[in-house]
Amino acid sequence: MPQPVITARNLTKKYGDFTAVDGIDFEVAPGESFGLLGPNGAGKSTTMRMVGAVSTRTAGDLEILGLDPNDHGPDIRSQLGVVPQQDNLDQELRVRDNLLVYGRYFGLPRSVIAERADALLEFAQLADRTKAKVDDLSGGMKRRLTIARALINEPRILLLDEPTTGLDPQARHILWDRLFRLKEQGTTLVLTTHYMDEAEQLCDRLVVVDKGRIMAEGSPAALIREYSSREVLEVRFGSDKNAEAAEKLKGIGERLEVLPDRILVYSANGEAELERITHLGLEPITSLVRRSSLEDVFLRLTGRSLIE
Amino acid sequence: MTAASPTTSAPLTRQRSALYAGNTGAVIHRGLLATRSTNYLVVLSGFFEPVFYLLSLGIGFGALVGTVQTSTGQEVPYAAFIAPALLAVSAMNGAVYDSTWNVFFKLNYSKLYQGMLTTSLGPLDVALGEILLALLRGAMYAVGFMVVMQLFGLNLAWTALLALPAVLLIAFGFASLGMAITSYMKTFQQIEWVTFIMLPMFLFSATFYPITVYPEPIQWLIQALPLWHGVELVRGLTTGALSGMMLVHVGYYLVMIAIGIVFTTNRLRALFLK
Amino acid sequence: MTTTDTSRTPDREDARRALAAGAAPRRFGSWYIAEHRIRAMKGYAGDAIFQSVGNPLIYLFALGVGLASLVPQGVGGVSYLQFVAPALMASAAMTVTANETSYPILLGFKWNPIFFGMNASPITGAQIVNGMFIHIALRTVVTVAIYCGVIALFGAITSPLGWLAILAAAATGLAIGAAISSYTSTIQEDRGQMAMLQRFGITPLFLFSGTFFPLEQLPPFLQPIGWISPLWHGTELGRVLTYGMEEPAWLTATHVGYLVTLFAIGLWATRRHFTRRLDK
Numbered sequence: 066m067p068q069p070v071i072t073a074r075n076l077t078k079k080y081g082d083f084t085a086v087d088g089i090d091f092e093v094a095p096g097e098s099f100g101l102l103g104p105n106g107a108g109k110s111t112t113m114r115m116v117g118a119v120s121t122r123t124a125g126d127l128e129i130l131g132l133d134p135n136d137h138g139p140d141i142r143s144q145l146g147v148v149p150q151q152d153n154l155d156q157e158l159r160v161r162d163n164l165l166v167y168g169r170y171f172g173l174p175r176s177v178i179a180e181r182a183d184a185l186l187e188f189a190q191l192a193d194r195t196k197a198k199v200d201d202l203s204g205g206m207k208r209r210l211t212i213a214r215a216l217i218n219e220p221r222i223l224l225l226d227e228p229t230t231g232l233d234p235q236a237r238h239i240l241w242d243r244l245f246r247l248k249e250q251g252t253t254l255v256l257t258t259h260y261m262d263e264a265e266q267l268c269d270r271l272v273v274v275d276k277g278r279i280m281a282e283g284s285p286a287a288l289i290r291e292y293s294s295r296e297v298l299e300v301r302f303g304s305d306k307n308a309e310a311a312e313k314l315k316g317i318g319e320r321l322e323v324l325p326d327r328i329l330v331y332s333a334n335g336e337a338e339l340e341r342i343t344h345l346g347l348e349p350i351t352s353l354v355r356r357s358s359l360e361d362v363f364l365r366l367t368g369r370s371l372i373e
Numbered sequence: 374m375t376a377a378s379p380t381t382s383a384p385l386t387r388q389r390s391a392l393y394a395g396n397t398g399a400v401i402h403r404g405l406l407a408t409r410s411t412n413y414l415v416v417l418s419g420f421f422e423p424v425f426y427l428l429s430l431g432i433g434f435g436a437l438v439g440t441v442q443t444s445t446g447q448e449v450p451y452a453a454f455i456a457p458a459l460l461a462v463s464a465m466n467g468a469v470y471d472s473t474w475n476v477f478f479k480l481n482y483s484k485l486y487q488g489m490l491t492t493s494l495g496p497l498d499v500a501l502g503e504i505l506l507a508l509l510r511g512a513m514y515a516v517g518f519m520v521v522m523q524l525f526g527l528n529l530a531w532t533a534l535l536a537l538p539a540v541l542l543i544a545f546g547f548a549s550l551g552m553a554i555t556s557y558m559k560t561f562q563q564i565e566w567v568t569f570i571m572l573p574m575f576l577f578s579a580t581f582y583p584i585t586v587y588p589e590p591i592q593w594l595i596q597a598l599p600l601w602h603g604v605e606l607v608r609g610l611t612t613g614a615l616s617g618m619m620l621v622h623v624g625y626y627l628v629m630i631a632i633g634i635v636f637t638t639n640r641l642r643a644l645f646l647k
Numbered sequence: 648m649t650t651t652d653t654s655r656t657p658d659r660e661d662a663r664r665a666l667a668a669g670a671a672p673r674r675f676g677s678w679y680i681a682e683h684r685i686r687a688m689k690g691y692a693g694d695a696i697f698q699s700v701g702n703p704l705i706y707l708f709a710l711g712v713g714l715a716s717l718v719p720q721g722v723g724g725v726s727y728l729q730f731v732a733p734a735l736m737a738s739a740a741m742t743v744t745a746n747e748t749s750y751p752i753l754l755g756f757k758w759n760p761i762f763f764g765m766n767a768s769p770i771t772g773a774q775i776v777n778g779m780f781i782h783i784a785l786r787t788v789v790t791v792a793i794y795c796g797v798i799a800l801f802g803a804i805t806s807p808l809g810w811l812a813i814l815a816a817a818a819t820g821l822a823i824g825a826a827i828s829s830y831t832s833t834i835q836e837d838r839g840q841m842a843m844l845q846r847f848g849i850t851p852l853f854l855f856s857g858t859f860f861p862l863e864q865l866p867p868f869l870q871p872i873g874w875i876s877p878l879w880h881g882t883e884l885g886r887v888l889t890y891g892m893e894e895p896a897w898l899t900a901t902h903v904g905y906l907v908t909l910f911a912i913g914l915w916a917t918r919r920h921f922t923r924r925l926d927k
């Protein structure tokens with residue numbers, strides 16, 4: 066087995082008394098697509114900054130490509146592509162110039178940068194906007210430009226912090242497609258998200274993080290298998306009757322999850338459970354049977370919803 | 374080309390109310406609140422700028438100079454010569470800053486007025502509100518500076534009291550002209566040019582030395598510019614050298630105010646009521 | 648299994664590749680940043696050049712001709728124009744560096760957070776600062792050189808060493824710029840600190856640094872402002888160079904030492920603040 070490109074052992078980050086990342090362990094293999102899934106404030110971005118060799122860890126061990134970021138920050142960063150949570154393109158420069166100056170930071174020759182910039186603008190579907198001001202781009206275009214910029218040095222590892230937050234569904238799908246192609250070309254992807262569909266689409270393996278700790282680890286399918294049932298039945302009785310109905314539902318399905326607006330019944334067969342409920346004489350206002358998702362895994366692990 | 378566009382003549386009252394909702398008070402109120410909560414120190418500090426100039430040039434440079442002859446032939450100490458000019462200049466600077474940078478930023482960038490503009494406020498409310506705020510601030514500075522002048526014995530006659538309304542007139546003149554110019558501006562860089570053009574006006578308008586050092590054609594040019602009229606007006610009042618020319622100075626500013634308002638209103642109408 | 652086995656490093660292909668790729672940015676990173684800043688000037692280069700020619704003309708006409716008419720006797724044995732010209736050069740340098748080290752730094756951390764972008768590449772915080780100052784130095788020297796040319800046209804430079812005044816003025820600007828950036832790099836929220844800096848920093852420096860009149864004209868209690876003012880040291884140095892103003896050699900050495908020290912401390916502090924702030 067090839068050596069991991071990222072190894073974190075007991076990785077910890079404190080801000081004063083507050084522990085943002087609380088001793089996490091993980092490894093990422095070359096070419097793998099690895100996800101950090103968690104709610105706001107879980108410590109995803111903090112972890113990404115430490116892996117990006119810009120934030121000094123408080124404790125633990127971290128190795129990127131076999132190098133310690135404390136001693137080899139610039140060297141490690143020469144092999145990374147970083148898409149931060151907040152775009153930090155240079156608004157004062159035009160689209161193509163953003164790529165040109167960024168390429169120079171890696172000490173690449175101008176001719177190489179120019180060639181790559183044109184190919185990347187094509188890849189990011191921005192070839193017709195090369196002279197536009199960054200300010201005039203839409204959110205999705207800026208995001209794609211940031212990704213293009215992150216690829217100017219042909220990185221071994223691409224770090225993506227919530228790459229599609231704030232984008233409309235079409236823009237997200239375009240982005241997913243681009244990321245998928247990169248993965249096919251062998252780039253290691255590390256991404257954070259709080260969209261489970263994104264995690265399911267893009268990640269070979271992921272960790273669920275909450276309050277700076279890893280709650281579970283595995284492939285999306287394995288996690289769902291381990292922490293949830295095959296199907297979920299969602300029933301609503303109206304907000305005032307929810308709690309009362311929940312009492313009566315005890316014993317139905319493998320597990321119940323009572324949310325303020327609905328009740329989730331976990332079971333291998335949702336339709337069968339719905340029938341049992343109607344037999345009990347209960348009349349849900351709405352009911353829905355669906356496949357289990359990472360959202361359910363998260364709910365199980367933390368007792369909270371992923372997206373508030 | 375397509376056929377001539379139909380001329381839709383909306384009722385005048387509707388046009389007016391879209392521009393001006395009679396709600397200037399709301400803008401002023403917000404402005405005062407914002408000042409109080411965040412940067413009153415910054416606002417207060419504006420008072421010091423002319424004082425620093427007065428101390429430096431009036432005392433330091435004045436020691437090299439002695440007395441200077443004003444345009445009315447009076448010999449006055451150097452500090453008494455520049456103090457009224459500094460008063461007029463600070464009125465100009467404040468008014469121009471507020472009517473250009475500030476209004477431009479608030480109308481184009483800050484989200485502050487965007488919501489309001491569609492509901493209860495017209496662009497003219499915003500502009501007038503900012504101007505009146507600026508005048509209020511300008512009046513505070515002027516009073517403060519005149520107290521300093523009094524302490525240094527630079528108010529040479531009782532007519533110096535009239536310098537206060539004169540300063541407000543000057544500020545209003547520059548503000549309304551500045552607003553008219555701002556309404557035609559599209560970028561910050563264009564506004565930087567306004568600042569750049571004000572520099573020679575500041576230095577050449579008989580502020581720090583009589584304009585008689587220059588050849589006559591240049592003197593005429595300077596006399597055509599607004600700041601010279603302001604400086605002469607205030608200086609006449611603080612030195613007590615009243616003359617008929619003062620009516621000309623006042624008239625100049627009244628015309629400037631009128632032109633500024635007419636242009637601003639027309640331009641805003643064209644921009645917002647297309 | 649807690650050993651961080653660094654001995655493994657050399658035999659890893661990808662680690663070797665990283666070390667090789669990191670070599671150039673470690674060496675030349677500052678210059679890459681300077682290149683970026685210069686490229687960003689493209690948008691306003693025309694305006695900047697026009698203003699750096701226009702400004703000296705306006706000031707020299709106003710002060711060298713206008714204000715000079717009030718002191719026909721000159722100052723310290725030279726014409727008022729000669730006296731004030733080096734002060735104007737140094738002030739112009741200060742204006743450029745003060746502008747470049749105030750809002751652009753705030754901007755780069757906040758509204759146009761390019762510093763974080765730079766730092767995500769192999770560039771370090773210290774290199775960002777170095778690069779900025781390389782760019783600022785270039786801009787300042789160009790501005791001051793134009794100024795010096797205009798002053799020479801007015802006939803206010805009599806010493807053969809006059810052109811050295813360009814360096815004196817630029818050093819003044821850079822020392823002040825480094826001091827300002829060491830402060831602006833710590834500003835988290837814009838609460839009008841820039842306006843305060845202008846009003847209580849730059850303007851008083853401009854007015855009380857022996858610029859328009861010898862420092863000795865001020866009341867004694869105001870004179871210390873001049874001694875701690877880098878602008879005073881730079882201006883006096885310029886006077887020595889442009890028209891051979893008489894002053895003891897130790898004083899001239901003090902001017903140079905003061906400016907260099909202030910620049911070094913300012914740059915050191917700025918780099919430290921950048922490094923800390925980027926590491927969050």
Ligand SMILES: Nc1ncnc2c1ncn2[C@@H]1O[C@H](COP(=O)(O)OP(=O)(O)OP(=O)(O)O)[C@@H](O)[C@H]1O
Binds near residue numbers: 105111259
């Ligand atoms: N520079 C900092 N100083 C102090 N606290 C910080 C800092 N950066 C992050 N934190 C805190 O650390 C915790 C984790 O933040 P982080 O940005 O890593 O979360 P996240 O998982 O990326 O959340 P989100 O989904 O909102 O982006 C938060 O509580 C945050 O307030």
Ligand SMILES: [Mg+2]
Binds near residue numbers: 111226
């Ligand atoms: Mg985050």
